[in-house]
Amino acid sequence: MIAYIKGKIAYKHNEYIIVETNGIGYKIFTSLSSVQAMGPVGDEVKMYTYLYVREDIMSLYGFCTQEELSMFELLISVSGVGPKAAVSLLSSITPSKFSLAVITDDAKTLTKAQGVGSKMAQRIILELKDKIKKEQLVATEKLKEESVPADGENTRIPEAISALMVLGYTPIEASRAVSAVYSDDMDLESIIKNALKGLAR
Structure with missing residues (x-):
């Protein structure tokens, strides 16, 4: 499991970047928000990554923040939601606004992402609402204690x-x-x- 990759940006595209480290170039699919948050080609970047493996494909996805990575992992846990749809959502909405949309049953906000229709939005809300509420409750209690x-x-x-x-x-x-x-x-x-x-x- 590759937790993160740190290196120089060798190439930038709206859908992916290439990060060079130790003479190896890693093609990392990412969100538009992560691309916009990082510096220009030549700058150093740290990407929190997820290796997506299926029978016929192996792709590396990465994001500038752990919050984005957590949202990506939540989304691909939903039946019928692949990495492309997850990245599309990450490109159109922040993790905090995504959590708010799910908790408040705001399917309309989710459907603004390319490739996310009404049925998929409802499925995301149905499968993730309790998970997100539980995560936020645990985090809130921890903050209160600290x-x-x-x-x-x-x-x-x-x-x-x-x-x-x-x-x-x-x-x-x-x-x-x-x-x-x-x-x-x-x-x-x-x-x-x-x-x-x-x-x-």
Whole structure:
């Protein structure tokens, strides 16, 4: 199992890139959002990968973030959803918005992706809703345990994280965004505003 590949970008295309490392070029199929997030040819990149193997095919898929990879793995676990449809969804929607669409039965948002029809969207929602809810519940409880303030400490960090989660961001995304902007002199509103600016980039 190849967990990730780190090397120089030798070639970029809307559907795949070639990463050169130790004299070997790896063709990695990826999402448009990952392609847009990485630098130009010649820059170094780290791709979190999944080796897709079937009787007549072996392809390497990779993404710039672990959140995208997790979403890809969830999608291909759905009956009838192949890697191409999964990548199409990743190219049209962020992992946090995808999770929100599934939890709220928003099939219309899912069908905006090329190759994803109404039946496939409904199947994705049916098979993944409980899984995503369970993952978010576990992550939320973990964050609560890690961020319980001691006596006298402020509660701005867990409150800011909770506010971002209400807006549809995953616990991991919310936690990272808040940690990136937090300082002791910021009030709750400032933390949330600055975290949202970071997430919008």
